[in-house]
Amino acid sequence: MTDWRHEAEKTRDASREIATLSTDVKNAALVDLADAIAANKAVLLAANAEDLAAASDLPDAKRKRLSLSESAVAQMVDGLRQIAALPDPVGAVASETVVPSGLRVRRVRCPLGVIMMIYEARPNVTIDAFSLCFKSGNACILKCGREALRSSQALADLAHDALLRHGVPESALTLLSTSDRKEIKALLALDGLIDLVIPRGGESLVRFVYEHARMPVLAHFHGVCHVFVDKSADLEMALRICVTGKTSAPATCNATEAVLIRADIAKAFAPRLVAAYRDAGVEMVGDAAVCELATGVSPAQDDDWGREFLAMKVAVRVVADINEAIEHIERYGSNHTEVIVSSDAASIAEFQRRVQASCVLANASTRFNDGYQLGLGAEIGISTSRIHAYGPMGLNELTTTRFVVDGDGQCR
Amino acid sequence: MTDWRHEAEKTRDASREIATLSTDVKNAALVDLADAIAANKAVLLAANAEDLAAASDLPDAKRKRLSLSESAVAQMVDGLRQIAALPDPVGAVASETVVPSGLRVRRVRCPLGVIMMIYEARPNVTIDAFSLCFKSGNACILKCGREALRSSQALADLAHDALLRHGVPESALTLLSTSDRKEIKALLALDGLIDLVIPRGGESLVRFVYEHARMPVLAHFHGVCHVFVDKSADLEMALRICVTGKTSAPATCNATEAVLIRADIAKAFAPRLVAAYRDAGVEMVGDAAVCELATGVSPAQDDDWGREFLAMKVAVRVVADINEAIEHIERYGSNHTEVIVSSDAASIAEFQRRVQASCVLANASTRFNDGYQLGLGAEIGISTSRIHAYGPMGLNELTTTRFVVDGDGQCR
Numbered sequence: 001m002t003d004w005r006h007e008a009e010k011t012r013d014a015s016r017e018i019a020t021l022s023t024d025v026k027n028a029a030l031v032d033l034a035d036a037i038a039a040n041k042a043v044l045l046a047a048n049a050e051d052l053a054a055a056s057d058l059p060d061a062k063r064k065r066l067s068l069s070e071s072a073v074a075q076m077v078d079g080l081r082q083i084a085a086l087p088d089p090v091g092a093v094a095s096e097t098v099v100p101s102g103l104r105v106r107r108v109r110c111p112l113g114v115i116m117m118i119y120e121a122r123p124n125v126t127i128d129a130f131s132l133c134f135k136s137g138n139a140c141i142l143k144c145g146r147e148a149l150r151s152s153q154a155l156a157d158l159a160h161d162a163l164l165r166h167g168v169p170e171s172a173l174t175l176l177s178t179s180d181r182k183e184i185k186a187l188l189a190l191d192g193l194i195d196l197v198i199p200r201g202g203e204s205l206v207r208f209v210y211e212h213a214r215m216p217v218l219a220h221f222h223g224v225c226h227v228f229v230d231k232s233a234d235l236e237m238a239l240r241i242c243v244t245g246k247t248s249a250p251a252t253c254n255a256t257e258a259v260l261i262r263a264d265i266a267k268a269f270a271p272r273l274v275a276a277y278r279d280a281g282v283e284m285v286g287d288a289a290v291c292e293l294a295t296g297v298s299p300a301q302d303d304d305w306g307r308e309f310l311a312m313k314v315a316v317r318v319v320a321d322i323n324e325a326i327e328h329i330e331r332y333g334s335n336h337t338e339v340i341v342s343s344d345a346a347s348i349a350e351f352q353r354r355v356q357a358s359c360v361l362a363n364a365s366t367r368f369n370d371g372y373q374l375g376l377g378a379e380i381g382i383s384t385s386r387i388h389a390y391g392p393m394g395l396n397e398l399t400t401t402r403f404v405v406d407g408d409g410q411c412r
Numbered sequence: 413m414t415d416w417r418h419e420a421e422k423t424r425d426a427s428r429e430i431a432t433l434s435t436d437v438k439n440a441a442l443v444d445l446a447d448a449i450a451a452n453k454a455v456l457l458a459a460n461a462e463d464l465a466a467a468s469d470l471p472d473a474k475r476k477r478l479s480l481s482e483s484a485v486a487q488m489v490d491g492l493r494q495i496a497a498l499p500d501p502v503g504a505v506a507s508e509t510v511v512p513s514g515l516r517v518r519r520v521r522c523p524l525g526v527i528m529m530i531y532e533a534r535p536n537v538t539i540d541a542f543s544l545c546f547k548s549g550n551a552c553i554l555k556c557g558r559e560a561l562r563s564s565q566a567l568a569d570l571a572h573d574a575l576l577r578h579g580v581p582e583s584a585l586t587l588l589s590t591s592d593r594k595e596i597k598a599l600l601a602l603d604g605l606i607d608l609v610i611p612r613g614g615e616s617l618v619r620f621v622y623e624h625a626r627m628p629v630l631a632h633f634h635g636v637c638h639v640f641v642d643k644s645a646d647l648e649m650a651l652r653i654c655v656t657g658k659t660s661a662p663a664t665c666n667a668t669e670a671v672l673i674r675a676d677i678a679k680a681f682a683p684r685l686v687a688a689y690r691d692a693g694v695e696m697v698g699d700a701a702v703c704e705l706a707t708g709v710s711p712a713q714d715d716d717w718g719r720e721f722l723a724m725k726v727a728v729r730v731v732a733d734i735n736e737a738i739e740h741i742e743r744y745g746s747n748h749t750e751v752i753v754s755s756d757a758a759s760i761a762e763f764q765r766r767v768q769a770s771c772v773l774a775n776a777s778t779r780f781n782d783g784y785q786l787g788l789g790a791e792i793g794i795s796t797s798r799i800h801a802y803g804p805m806g807l808n809e810l811t812t813t814r815f816v817v818d819g820d821g822q823c824r
Contacts, residue, residue, distance in 0.1 A: 407776025
């Protein structure tokens with residue numbers, strides 16, 4: 001049995017070296033890994049074929065995530081090159097000031113240390129997570145769903161080779177080959193060796209990590225995202241935002257789960273929305289007002305509000321005014337993504353001020369709460385807790401700042 | 413028995429209102445409280461006299477912290493006015509960008525929610541903590557050492573009156589009247605109601621909170637701060653930095669606990685340093701080299717390295733070069749405060765790059781790792797963990813940023 005505590009200690013030691021690597025070395029290793037992945041496509045696809053063969057009883061959606069297609073390999077290669085091209089957060093000066101005593105005080109970005117990431121059977125996440133952690137100067141301990149272990153191991157082998165070619169300790173990336181819950185729990189207790197855990201996956205995985213981790217956890221349990229259609233909304237725009245927000249990726253955390261229609265426009269909008277959803281193949285549940293205004297909507301049950309359907313299904317409700325919309329969101333939202341569609345600047349400002357979710361958009365789809373779409377350049381996950389990071393987490397969110405101070409003999 | 417869960421729920425409800433209070437209302441309530449404290453000095457001193465009378469067996473140092481002098485009251489009044497005068501972090505735009513899709517993406521500061529703070533029997537911290545939490549839009553649950561409860565309650569009563577006069581729910585400040593460990597543990601389990609815990613006090617208090625809190629904790633266990641005197645150091649400056657770093661406040665977390673002297677200058681510097689410490693009444697332990705170079709230094713025991721003496725005592729060691737100094741700090745430091753005294757820019761840059769403590773100073777005393785001294789305007793504590801805040805925490809560190817996005821119909 002592998003001594004995972006010892007592996008975590010090696011990762012911690014590696015993290016000290018990685019924290020002060022030059023940008024050039026980090027970028028060269030990332031580009032080198034991109035080339036190695038492109039050159040070893042056949043090896044990767046063969047490992048993945050073994051994973052797929054062993055997981056023949058997996059449901060289709062999970063099988064799709066497990067599968068490494070040629071285009072998925074190309075995406076990994078592109079992703080590595082993109083991350084190599086992003087600015088290095090480490091060493092960036094976040095602020096600089098001279099205080100009355102004459103001290104020059106800089107806040108300089110530095111890595112967090114060791115980041116553990118636990119995710120589902122998606123081999124490409126192994127490379128995404130490693131590359132983001134490495135570029136931001138962190139060592140990482142990665143635990144992928146056990147069905148993806150062969151593919152992930154093949155990718156980690158290439159990463160280790162690339163690291164060693166650039167003089168970087170291979171413990172910069174530790175891939176866990178265990179899925180034993182007792183061993184994972186033991187790792188989650190190592191708060192002196194691991195600085196942060198990021199679980200990404202279903203709610204039960206996230207809850208397991210929150211329950212057992214003794215170090216901080218960044219995650220979201222689920223995304224219950226609402227669109228509030230205000231009375232002044234451009235109804236064509238509202239239709240597109242509501243429909244595509246569900247249909248473009250119905251099972252993602254930033255998919256639209258519920259639409260709140262302001263009463264003033266319910267007669268004009270609800271029947272059109274219901275027809276559009278029906279045409280798009282989306283099942284609907286609604287409150288009494290919606291069921292009265294349109295056909296083909298099932299009456300919503302109490303637990304349909306605040307529910308993440310993760311499917312082509314949506315809930316629709318009529319609200320009296322912006323206050324009732326905000327109350328609904330406070331009660332049923334998950335601090336993930338909330339949208340107002342409105343042409344009235346005052347309503348937009350009020351909604352954006354009072355709704356304190358991690359991302360509040362006006363006149364755009366919930367699907368834009370995503371690190372790439374919001375300009376972070378990359379994303380390792382979305383946090384709905386307010387400590388450390390709130391919303392999508394990119395390279396900066398994998399760092400912190402330390403104080404670097406220059407004096408000329410100050411005492412106190 | 414008070415139902416603390418219910419109190420925490422009320423605090424959570426209040427936090428929603430406080431998050432969107434205008435800056436004017438917050439500042440007016442803070443200034444109003446300052447006036448009320450000044451006007452009710454006699455009431456406060458009488459409550460404090462009761463606390464002091466009941467705690468007659470407390471050691472002198474703790475008694476001093478418990479005591480509210482006239483000048484301590486004046487300091488609270490000044491502190492409140494200063495915090496009212498600081499910029500409001502809530503609503504500040506941390507960054508703004510237009511991404512290729514045309515979305516305008518702003519990161520806007522917002523409060524964390526409910527902050528619980530657990531501290532020793534120091535009544536003035538009740539006002540410090542409340543004022544920082546309130547100004548940054550957070551509600552707070554405060555637990556002071558039980559010896560200070562009468563004084564803290566008298567202060568909290570004035571705060572509640574001031575809040576109510578400005579239409580703010582008094583649950584913005586919940587003062588716990590219990591010191592029952594079972595009840596505190598139960599509160600530390602309420603991760604759905606409390607967003608962050610800040611323990612401030614001795615190591616056992618901090619460990620208790622880390623062990624039982626289910627929400628994130630920000631704290632430092634201890635401060636083991638080193639001064640490395642490089643070969644190019646101005647020796648007069650080094651003497652002042654080493655001596656005052658210990659003597660000006662020997663029991664604080666940013667006091668100097670150990671001096672590392674580079675071998676090249678040990679003969680010239682060690683005897684002078686030892687003499688200066690002796691004149692200042694500081695006891696010394698040293699390694700063999702120091703004991704040989706100067707008299708009056710006891711041989712250091714193994715556990716004297718990395719020890720927080722919290723007293724007029726310091727450890728002194730000779731190191732071969734900057735590498736040995738940095739290795740010593742990596743092994744024995746506490747990620748709190750590290751200092752280099754040097755005239756050589758390359759050595760300073762290397763030390764500041766490689767030493768990743770929360771505050772790394774060149775040519776200034778360890779005692780400057782403090783929110784006021786580093787220009788934060790205020791300080792609620794110092795964090796030596798890298799998640800959320802690293803180093804002194806001011807108003808900004810009691811907030812996070814959320815994404816506020818403006819579109820014109822974007823879908824994906």
